[in-house]
Amino acid sequence: MHEKHAAGFIAECFWPGVNEHDLRLLDERAAASAAALSHAGADVRYLGSILMPTDEVVLCRFEGDPDAVRNVAEQAQIPFERILEATESPRDLDRQGGNLQ
Numbered sequence: 001m002h003e004k005h006a007a008g009f010i011a012e013c014f015w016p017g018v019n020e021h022d023l024r025l026l027d028e029r030a031a032a033s034a035a036a037l038s039h040a041g042a043d044v045r046y047l048g049s050i051l052m053p054t055d056e057v058v059l060c061r062f063e064g065d066p067d068a069v070r071n072v073a074e075q076a077q078i079p080f081e082r083i084l085e086a087t088e089s090p091r092d093l094d095r096q097g098g099n100l101q
Contacts, residue, residue, distance in 0.1 A: 007064065007065070008061070008062070008063055008086045009061075009069045009083055009084065010059050010061060010062075010084050011059070011073045011080035011083050012057070012059060012080060012081050012082050012084060013058040013078060013080050013081060014056060014057055014079075014081055015056055016056050017056070018053065018058055019053070020051065023049055023058060026049065026058070026060070026078060027046075027049055030049075030060060030072060030076040030078060033046075033071075033072045033075040034062070034072045034076075037071060037075075042064070043065040044062065044063070044064035044065060044068035044069055044071075044072055045063045045064055046060070046061075046062055047062060048061055060073065060078055061086075066083070066085075070083055
């Protein structure tokens with residue numbers, strides 16, 4: 001029997017002039033919005049963000065229902081271009097025959 005996992009999503013943002021302070025504020029808004037929607041019964045979690053300052057790109061990571069993810073992103077005023085479904089690779093590949101440790 002396979003364990004069911006929540007779907008993963010990335011909100012992709014092209015954000016000219018973004019800096020770490022902007023990112024902290026975005027993370028706070030997104031976490032608060034996700035917590036409020038989750039408390040109200042929505043299936044959504046905010047997992048944090050990744051800043052690529054040279055490219056002026058931010059990737060915001062989520063798990064949950066696609067509609068709830070979009071609601072969080074909109075309520076938190078994340079300047080996303082699109083929201084994409086995403087899958088993570090296993091963190092410990094050595095257990096699966098790989099060599100990454």
